[in-house]
Amino acid sequence: MSDTQSGGDPERVGEWVEFAANGSTARGYLAVPTSGSGTGVLVIQEWWGLVPQIRRVCDRLAAEGHVALAPDLYHGEMATHTEMDKAGELMTSLPPERAARDMSAAIDHLLAHEATVGEAVGVVGFCMGGMLTLRIAALEGDRLAAAAPFYGAPLGDGAPDWSGLTAVVEGHMASHDDFFPLDAVVALGEELRGMGKDVTFHVYPDTGHPFANEDDPFGTYDEVAAATAWSRTLALFRAHLSAAG
DSSP: OOSSOGGGOOOOOOEEEEEEETTEEEEEEEEOOTTSOEEEEEEEOBTTBSOHHHHHHHHHHHHTTEEEEEEOTTTTOOOOTTOHHHHHHHHHTSOHHHHHHHHHHHHHHHHHSTTEEEEEEEEEEETHHHHHHHHHHHHHGGGEEEEEEESOOOOGGGOOOGGGOOSEEEEEEEEEOSSSOHHHHHHHHHHHHHTTOOEEEEEEEEEETTTTOTTOTTSOOOHHHHHHHHHHHHHHHHHHHTTOO
16 A cells, blocks of 8 residues: 555564543544654544554555554454444444544644644544544634545434534545445545535446555455555645644
C-alpha cells in the first residue's frame, strides 16, 4: 500500500500513549517521524479494533513524515478475523458520543504534541473507520483539513449534520461492497457537492471490501488498488496539511 507498501513495511516506530478523554483517560497508538516533527494525522480503526494492521498504518504515515495517532475506540477490546460476530457486536455497541469524544480528544492530543506542525490535522479511516472519518470531519470543522475515508461512509439515519464539514474529502470506495453499497455512497457524494463541499469518491473497479487491508480478512485485498489509494491519500495530506494553519 504505498510509497511504503505492505511488502516493505517500515520498522515499527510507534508506541502506546494515554491522553485525557471523556473526563478520564483514553489510549492510542502514536507514531512520530524519525525527523522529529511533521503534520498530524488521525487514524481510525476498522471494526476489528486497534489491531496490528491499523498500527502499521500509523507507522507507514510516520515513515512519510506525519505524526499519526490511532485512538483505541474499543478501550482494549479487539476481534480476530475469525470472530466476525464479536467484531459486529463491538461496532454496534460502540456509543457514538463516546467515540466522538475519544476522536476529538485524540485531535487535541495531536495538535498539542510537540512533534506536530500546523493548526489542523488530517484523518484517514477504514470500514467503520471510514464512516467515522466523515462523521468526525463534520463535527470538528476546520480542525480537520483533509479526510480520507476508505470503503465506509455514514448513510441514512447515521448521517451527521454536514454543515460543519470544511475538510477536503477524498474517499476510496470498492465497486462491490456489501457493507456500504456503492450507489448510496455515490449519492452521498453528489449530495455533499451540491452543498458546496469539496468531496471526491474514487471507485476502484473490480474491488471488494476491504481491498486495502493487506491482512486480507475477506480475500479481497487488491495490491494495485491499495497502492493507488494510498498514494492518493499521501498526496491529499501533502497538499492540504502543509498549508493548514
